[in-house]
Amino acid sequence: MEEDLISKKELLEMTGISYGQLYRWKRKQLLPEDWFIRRSAFTGQETFFPRQQVLGRIRQIMNMKEGLSLDEMADLFSPAPAEVDLSRGDLLSRNIVSRTALEYSEPYLGTPHTYSFQQMLILYVFDCSLQTGQIHLEEGKAMLAVLLDNLGRLEEYEGELVLLRKMGMSFALLLSGDREFYAEKDAKIALRIPIAKKTEELKLKLSAQEGRMEDSNGNEE
Amino acid sequence: MGTRNDLIITGIGVSSGGDVGAVQIDGVGTINGALSCEEEFVVNGKATVKGGVEARKTVINGMVTIEGPLRTEGCTVEGKLKLEGNLAAESVQINGSVTVHGSVEAERLASNGKLQMDSLNADEIKLMLQGSSSIREIGGGTIEVIELEKSSSRWLKLLPMSLENSLTAQVIEGDHIYLENTAAGVVRGAVVRIGPGCEIGLVEYKESFELSDGSVVKSNARL
Numbered sequence: 001m002e003e004d005l006i007s008k009k010e011l012l013e014m015t016g017i018s019y020g021q022l023y024r025w026k027r028k029q030l031l032p033e034d035w036f037i038r039r040s041a042f043t044g045q046e047t048f049f050p051r052q053q054v055l056g057r058i059r060q061i062m063n064m065k066e067g068l069s070l071d072e073m074a075d076l077f078s079p080a081p082a083e084v085d086l087s088r089g090d091l092l093s094r095n096i097v098s099r100t101a102l103e104y105s106e107p108y109l110g111t112p113h114t115y116s117f118q119q120m121l122i123l124y125v126f127d128c129s130l131q132t133g134q135i136h137l138e139e140g141k142a143m144l145a146v147l148l149d150n151l152g153r154l155e156e157y158e159g160e161l162v163l164l165r166k167m168g169m170s171f172a173l174l175l176s177g178d179r180e181f182y183a184e185k186d187a188k189i190a191l192r193i194p195i196a197k198k199t200e201e202l203k204l205k206l207s208a209q210e211g212r213m214e215d216s217n218g219n220e221e
Numbered sequence: 222m223g224t225r226n227d228l229i230i231t232g233i234g235v236s237s238g239g240d241v242g243a244v245q246i247d248g249v250g251t252i253n254g255a256l257s258c259e260e261e262f263v264v265n266g267k268a269t270v271k272g273g274v275e276a277r278k279t280v281i282n283g284m285v286t287i288e289g290p291l292r293t294e295g296c297t298v299e300g301k302l303k304l305e306g307n308l309a310a311e312s313v314q315i316n317g318s319v320t321v322h323g324s325v326e327a328e329r330l331a332s333n334g335k336l337q338m339d340s341l342n343a344d345e346i347k348l349m350l351q352g353s354s355s356i357r358e359i360g361g362g363t364i365e366v367i368e369l370e371k372s373s374s375r376w377l378k379l380l381p382m383s384l385e386n387s388l389t390a391q392v393i394e395g396d397h398i399y400l401e402n403t404a405a406g407v408v409r410g411a412v413v414r415i416g417p418g419c420e421i422g423l424v425e426y427k428e429s430f431e432l433s434d435g436s437v438v439k440s441n442a443r444l
Contacts, residue, residue, distance in 0.1 A: 008394075009409075009425070009444065019410060020362030020396045023342050027326045045392060045406075 005048040101127035
């Protein structure tokens with residue numbers, strides 16, 4: 001597997017962070033253990049990171065570290081679910097899920113009084129996949145159904161949602177873990193959605209808006 | 222505290238572990254399973270835990286073997302601790318010998334004695350060497366390794382054993398590093414000071430590098 005890696009030295013140079021910060025973030029699990037890839041080099045052992053992922057994460061940490069503590073950020077980045085329940089009105093007014101997606105989901109999810117994090121995640125992924133414009137509504141519904149039946153089986157929402165198409169037929173697949181898969185050559189991968197990334201995005205949306213709400217409450221007082 | 226019962230062993234005792242309030246072992250205790258303590262885990266004497274330990278605070282005076290990881294806020298060891306798993310703590314204070322088959326993560330770690338572990342990651346690390354320590358990887362903010370006193374017990378020198386106070390490591394990385402009596406492959410940092418008795422393969426530094434007499438650094442590079 002050819003991966004684009006960045007050495008620790010290069011990373012510190014590019015981002016301007018110190019060893020102390022890097023090790024602290026590792027301790028707080030802001031940088032997951034499996035991003036630390038040890039390779040032997042002529043100087044002995046060197047540590048490398050997946051370039052895109054680590055640079056993206058460090059940018060996020062730098063942006064957020066004014067407003068959030070390291071522990072709060074760790075919760076945000078962890079693939080474990082957040083503990084929130086929101087009503088249908090909240091979901092719409094806070095722009096987490098579009099009205100269209102919510103309406104289409106009703107035959108599957110019903111109209112619960114409040115939505116759990118898992119339900120929100122399903123809706124959010126459904127909404128995102130529709131908004132890519134790369135799939136039909138029916139395909140989106142198939143993805144929704146597969147999530148609904150199987151999302152609970154994933155460990156900490158590490159997995160990927162895939163839509164495959166072959167000669168006009170399509171089907172949705174939920175993969176657990178971070179795995180590669182290979183389809184026959186006539187089959188086309190219409191869409192791939194990493195669940196962990198969506199989990200993180202959804203948590204960011206939820207927390208950003210909580211923050212804003214607290215701010216506005218603060219101003220009123 | 223709460224509804225959990227305390228586990229108290231005075232003399233010689235055996236327990237099966239589980240969820241408890243506080244643990245106090247005075248004497249010899251064997252715990253046949255993992256322990257989750259809401260309060261302190263205190264041993265005065267000798268204890269073996271056949272599983273991991275979680276405790277708010279850990280105080281060891283004597284000898285303890287934990288066959289699993291230890292997760293705690295404050296950890297004090299006076300004597301000997303052996304861990305068959307990772308150690309995660311806020312602050313760790315060691316006077317004696319600690320062996321960890323895994324990694325150690327803490328905000329602060331100060332030790333006076335002998336350490337054997339796979340990796341050590343802490344913001345403030347202060348090691349006073351007594352006996353031979355070995356840590357494969359050390360990383361953090363401030364790292365200070367000193368030899369407190371030259372062979373405090375002179376009579377021990379009569380024994381035919383290696384009694385050098387030394388640290389062996391592969392990689393040491395930190396912002397501020399000061400080392401004595403250390404043999405390391407690579408040392409990387411912003412400010413690196415190599416004191417007496419060191420043998421280092423490569424030093425990479427960002428701001429400054431000092432080398433005292435009686436130490437060998439094969440090569441160094443400013444980044």
